Amino acid sequence: MATISGVRAVAGALLRAQGRGAWRTLSAASAAPQQTLRSQTEKHEGMFKVTMLPGDGVGPELMHSVKEVFKAAGVPVEFDEHHLSEVQNMASEDKLDEVVDSMKQSKVAIIGKIHTPMEYKGELASYDMRLRRKLDLFANVVHVNSLPGFKTRHNNLDLVIIREQTEGEYSSLEHESVKGVIECLKIITRDKSQRIAKFAFDYATKKGRSKVTAVHKANIMKLGDGLFLQCCEEVAELYPKIKFDTMIIDNCCMQLVQNPHQFDVLVMPNLYGNIIDNLAAGLVGGAGVVPGESYSAEYAVFEMGARHPFAQAVGRNIANPTAMLLSAANMLRHLNLEYHSNVISDAVKRVIKVGKVRTRDMGGYSTTSDFIKSVIDNLHPHYGV
């Protein structure tokens, strides 16, 4: 009886929210930019407008690679660049507002990592977090896929990690109540937990996935993660065809290291998501090969799966552009440019499969430029045949 009323309550809340326009399924999210972009294409001669934030570290180099490949493939995308960087002192509220305005027009963005300095300079929330909160990018999706032809310790992995991105441990609420004692607040809300759970199940349904696993630490954080778990369970009842499972974060990490093939879709709060993203990226080859995306009800942002500025590689031409290129291909698919998306992702996969040109993190000796040149050569469908 309790479950039926629970389900009714959730369904009622979801319908009301949809009426308010706050939530949208993935298909609606991808259809909406198409409608707005269609009106824009009449103005811009068939070019799609995309906001670009190169970020810090190797971000600018990787963005350059993306632009080169797009030019060679003849992709009808025009980039609107903004430079927002906290470590290079190019960040301010005005810049943030500029970026948000640009996003309001283009709805789609491709970004590098905006690095957060370690020192406390008077602001607890980093610009990266503030941007995500302003755009309400609540869901971060990282699709961890083993690349064909690149052997790692685990092969044929196919996981999706969905992470709540706006609350949890990243609330940036800290204070020193007594000298020498610091309290950090972790916030979990019912609304956001339900939202991310529904997103996860919708994603699983759309992509034909069979299982969703919620990752939590409710044995220790009984109220907080307990609430998250409860919301996931309520939403799971609306999707009887998808199996729902829960697992504690420490056990999940161990299982990922020993037997990652048991997982399909994982959903979790912010900090655990960050750790598991990076762990899973390490399983298939590192931060250089995993693309990621962040969604809100109105915007889509494409980026790397495991976010690291990789400052040691700046200027040395050794960064691996695979993740950025695959992410750019995902962006093209989101913009409904299927043909161009397939051309680019096939080219990248072919280069990796052949294995002659590989950057240092994948065990080869090539530079970024060599890799890009190889991808551009492979754009032609009959290259090498």
Next chain:
Amino acid sequence: MIPGDGIGPELMLHVKEVFRQACVPVDFEEVRVSSDAAEDDIQNAIMAIRRNRVALKGNIETNHNLPPSHKSRNNILRTSLDLYANVIHCQSLPRVLTRHRDIDILIVRENTEGEYSSLEHESVSGVVECLKIITKARSLRIADYAFRLARDTGRAKVTAVHKANIMKLGDGLFLQCCREVAGGYPEIAFDSMIVDNTTMQLVSRPQQFDVMVMPNLYGNIVNNVCAGLVGGPGLVPGANYGRDFAVFETARTPGFSPAWWCCPRSCCRRRSPGSRPPPPGSTAGRARRPASCGGGEGGVSDPLPSPRPQ
């Protein structure tokens, strides 16, 4: 001896058997604590540990469906006895086939504060706040413990794991304390790494780590990742040290089904690292030798943990 729940009692039987055969001069005082028992049980256990100063413990399950007022038994034990350092030694054992080789990491984890403070409240309906506490005194204490341990065991590097780019004040304080203590041990190299990068490095190149020190939650996660790397929780001994007491247990993992995972090697090995409060060194050596011989032959009938669910 606290057998605990799940496979605990079975493993304790095996430990007693091995000790009997090796003629180890150790007498066990058994105290039963179960997860759904009253407060008295755990208080008895704490009193017993205060008497004997050393304990061997299985995992006491925490049922997370019970109300929040029901505190985790393991947590009560740790905080009452002030067992501030949890040390886990992850070592690749010979003849155990894993994807990684030559791992030898000591993980020191702060055991009493951090995310495990159990301070949560629902301020507004539908919004829960969990507090994570970091204090200067305890951070200094755990950092000092880690460096002393590194020096005593002849290790060359200590890595502090944190997330100070997001939790600037909290983990920032932890990092600052580690740096202060590192200044007093010039012969040991000190490094720091963010927890997400750490997990990625652990999965790709775990051989770069030597001793790691970190707050409570990251410690839990890193412990489990490393245990997975060397072959599973059944092969990793762990210890909780306080100023006056020591409690030995396995790497803390919940919810394992008994039949597949009964691996007593971990219990045998964990008794040996008790180099502080007694047991005497010679008997520890005798108990350790059978355990490493068992692993070395490879033909011993322990089911090596292959992670196939039942």
